[in-house]
Structure formats: structure tokens, C-alpha cells
Amino acid sequence: MKSSQPVIRLGLVGLGKIATDQHVPVLAASPDFDLVAVASRNATLEGAANYATLDDLLAAPEKPEAIALCQPPQVRFAAALAALEAGLHVFLEKPPGATLAEVALLHDAARANGVTLFASWHSRYAPGVEPARRWLEGRQIRSVAIAWKEDVRHWHPGQDWIWQPGGMGVFDPGINALSIATHLLPPFFLTEAILSVPSNRQAPIAADLVFRDRRNTPITVTLDWLQTGPQTWDIQVETDAGTLLLSKGGSQLGIDGEPQPLPPEAEYRGLYDRFAQLIRSGTCDVDLRPLIHVADAFLRGERRRVAAFED
């Protein structure tokens, strides 16, 4: 059912894996958005006006009011700036950019043009995250252990950009863990990092990170892209009043081993509800904290060369 508010006409750039898996089906059911246009060099969508480039889309007489940018982070800045300067509201897939400064510049451009910029973090909308945040309120956190271990060959077959500078390697999924952690925990900062970089690649395939907060609470993060078999996306928080385990990327929650009832998965529905709310209230949501921690790992981390990686 469409919303009682005017529906927002939206374009999408980069019709690849995440656009096809999540954006397109979620938009088809969205009460707030109509997906009216797509700009993609090698793909088209039935039912939308199709363009090869964003410039062509922006030059069309019936421009959309908003755009979702689903290309790899290294090429998103120019598209985002062009869209903001054309007066469109912009949804950035995660991570919001390849550098911190470019995203800050986009935030300024959004404010200057009176439009919304939304730096999305889909994992924050996993069903266990809000209940976990509420449970942690008022409890004393003793330690946090995050393990994000998955099989890159399964999840990113043939995606060369993730291994290039700005692609972030294992931090492409790892930043999802950091997006949840920055939402759940008091502010923390990196003290140590080891980045394991394959001899034939630019970006890490594994990383071990140690963070602390102002109370010296240890927060460890293990990222690994070579895990076959069952995949691990876990955040375990030890508190003065029990242990919280957020697992399967935030879709399951256990308290002292007891599974908690949760609503069904609706991460991208949550993102588009939020984008509509931001547009209608004339505000931006640009939280850089997950990207700051990744940048700090690249700034502060020790590099270890490891075996070459072949797809």
C-alpha cells in the first residue's frame, strides 16, 4: 500500500548484486518510493526508464527526486556530488565513500543544496540490534568480542573492486560489524591492529583489531575472509548482569544462552523507511563512525604479507 504522503520518485545507480538482491524488491513493496529510473552501464530494469550513465539520467526531462547509489565506494563520490547539485536526495550504500573527507564534503554539499544525504548502514536495521541496544542500556559492559568470518569466494565472486585501494578488503563486511558496535556501545577507539594482506592484493583478507573505551573496556574484533562451512557474524558482550550474543549479523539475539523472540528480517525496508523520513523532515543522516574505525585500522595497523589470493 502506498503512503498517504506523496510518493517519492527514485532513481538507482549501479544495478549489480545488492541492488538486485535488496533494493529492487524492497522498493517494489515500498509505500514511500517509486523506482522510476536506473542508470547502469551493463544492466537494465524492466518497468523503469534506463540510462547508461547518471549524467544521462539527470539530463532527462522527468528527473527523479531521489537517487540510491549502489556502485562500489571508489566511484560513488562524483555521482553523489552531481546528484546533490542537481537537487536530488541521495542514499549512499555502505560504506559511504572511499575516504572520510569526501563524505564530509558531500554532507556539506547536501546542506548547501537543501537536500537529504543518507549514509546507510544496513546492519543496524537487523532485527536483533535495537533489542540488544535496549538490553545493554544501564548495564556495565566488561568486554566485547566480535567475530566476522565469512567466505569471500562465496559472497564476492569475481568482484575485483573489493581488492583495490578504497575497496577495503575484509573491512567491506567488517564495517557492518563496526556499524552495529558503534550503535550499541559507548565511544571506543583503536589501540592495535594487524592487517593480513595477500601478496598479490592491495586490501586485507583478515584483520585483528583491539579497541578500548574510556573505561578501558577491551573490545576485540576478528575479521576473516577465508572461513568456509558455517559463517560467523557474532558480537558477544559480557556485562555485570549477563552475556549478550548478537549472532548471524544481528538477526539472532541470545541473553545468557536464551534465544530472544525477534521480528522478521527487514533491513532494507528499514533503510528506505528511514530515507523517506529524512527526506520529509529535511534532514541528513551521515554517521561516519564505522568508517573512522576502518580508516584508523589502515592508519595504525601493522601489515603482514600473507599467501596470494586467487578467486
Ligand code: NAP
Ligand atoms: P557490484 O555488484 O560489484 O557492483 C554494483 C554495480 O556497480 C555493478 O553491477 C556495476 O553496474 C556498477 N559498477 C561496478 N564497478 C563500477 C565502476 N568501476 N564504475 C562504475 N560503476 C561500477 O557490487 P555490490 O556487491 O552490489 O556492492 C555495491 C555496494 O553495496 C558496495 O559498497 C557494497 O559494500 C554494498 N553492499 C553490498 C552487499 C552485497 O551483499 N553484495 C550488501 C550490502 C551492501 P554497471 O556495470 O551496470 O554500471
